[in-house]
Amino acid sequence: MHIHFIAIGGSAMHNLAIALHKKGYQITGSDDEIFEPSRSRLDSYGLLPQQQGWQPELITDQIDAIILGMHAHPDNPELKRAQELGLKIYSYPEYLYEQTKDKTRVVIGGSHGKTSITSMVMHVLKSNQIDFDYMVGAKLDGFETMVSLKKETRIAVFEGDEYLSSPIDRRPKFHLYHPHIALLSGIAWDHINVFPTFDNYVEQFRIFASQVEENGSLIYFEGDENLQQIARQVRQDVTAIGYREHESTVEDGVTYLNYGDRRIRLQVFGDHNLQNIAGAKHICDQLGLTDEQFYRAMTSFKGAARRLETLAETNNCTVFYDFAHSPSKLKATTAAVKKQFSNRKLVAVMELHTYSSLKKEFLPQYQGCMDEADEAYVFFNPKTIAHKRLAPISEEEVAGAFASEGLQVFTDPEALLQQLREKDWEHQNLLIMTSGNFSGQDLKALAIEVTGNPVRFQQQNNWLKHPDGMIS
Structure with missing residues (x-):
């Protein structure tokens, strides 16, 4: 069974390609750009395309099925060739x-x-x-x-x-x-x-x-x-x-x-x-x-990557990272950390990064979603807005939409991170929420710098308190 992936470098796409390869299928693919970790993972299985870009000459009637990723466009030359040949074309779901x-x-x-x-x-x-x-x-x-x-x-x-x-x-x-x-x-x-x-x-x-x-x-x-x-x-x-x-x-x-x-x-x-x-x-x-x-x-479930993940910690400070970006996720995650560590101040930082979050008409949905934090910061990059071809938004509009007292808005990631580095983190937690990376900042390095410690997970042997020890 020969399956060809158009836009093989996507997160779901490259994982599906590897899964089918392990199942014994012949897998080929292409993409105009493949980033890490997709590149290394495809390479380790011998599935990394030999050259970058779209190659319609690879599409022949010997291919049993095409799997088309969201990253490709409807006028993709490989897709057009597959349609001309009448090949079966699937989305990954x-x-x-x-x-x-x-x-x-x-x-x-x-x-x-x-x-x-x-x-x-x-x-x-x-x-x-x-x-x-x-x-x-x-x-x-x-x-x-x-x-x-x-x-x-x-x-x-x-x-x-x-x-x-x-x-x-x-x-x-x-x-x-x-x-x-x-x-x-x-x-x-x-x-x-x-x-x-x-x-x-x-x-x-x-x-x-x-x-x-x-x-x-x-x-x-x-x-x-x-x-x-x-x-x-x-x-x-x-x-x-x-x-x-x-x-x-x-x-x-x-x-x-x-x-x-x-x-x-x-x-x-x-x-x-x-x-x-x-x-x-x-x-x-x-x-x-x-x-x-x-x-x-x-008892042994630690959570998924980027879902309230602990980046670094000491006895009185923990730095969390969460994929949260929508208003409901921000509110739930902020409230969770504050409730769990009620004896510590909470500094919450989020990045407006997705299409929805950067759209001026959607901003009012964020009203009050970071109110549980003792200090709140919001970052957005105007270049990201321009890249997504959205109407510009101002720092004042963002602050007004969130409507949290004392909330600060930044468009310079270095200035934001420098302000965080200079804080006294005794008896405070830092919660970083984004689906991006604050315009290329090393968030794990920041976490270690804030706490002075990399994350340490200790094996818990007394995970169940039970009077007669039926489960251990």
């Missing part, structure tokens, strides 16, 4: 379905939390020696790639992104998976370049829910009014299961799940993670795992 249509598909969607919930389910399955296919949007400990497809597996776990599938397939990715077990974590308007109104955005989740397979289940966060309405409208053969956050206790900066008379120590924290855990638990219930299997596995 379409091909994931093609590979798993005879398996039990679990799909986790929502505006926030989907990567974390997917990661939790994957961690529980792996911890219990259950093999499965998967696709997740972050690098996870214990998983070599972000995509895996095998012949002998019977379960597929996919993170269900609502963004478009390919340049020629304008359907949201999660519309192509047709889950047996679906989860929706919440709806908060995003991707406004594609979904211009909130109602239009919500409709995509309603369509997703309507595509649950016969006699399947829809698990949903019942604290979301839009999801409540969607759950009421599912077909009669679909079981709707609501959840809220898992019961818990916080002691000395550590969160414990309450499970009967047991308290189960976690390495993650925050109300949003407690919601995610409750959702993941329902998925694992549907897959037939026991409570013991679930809770034992969750």
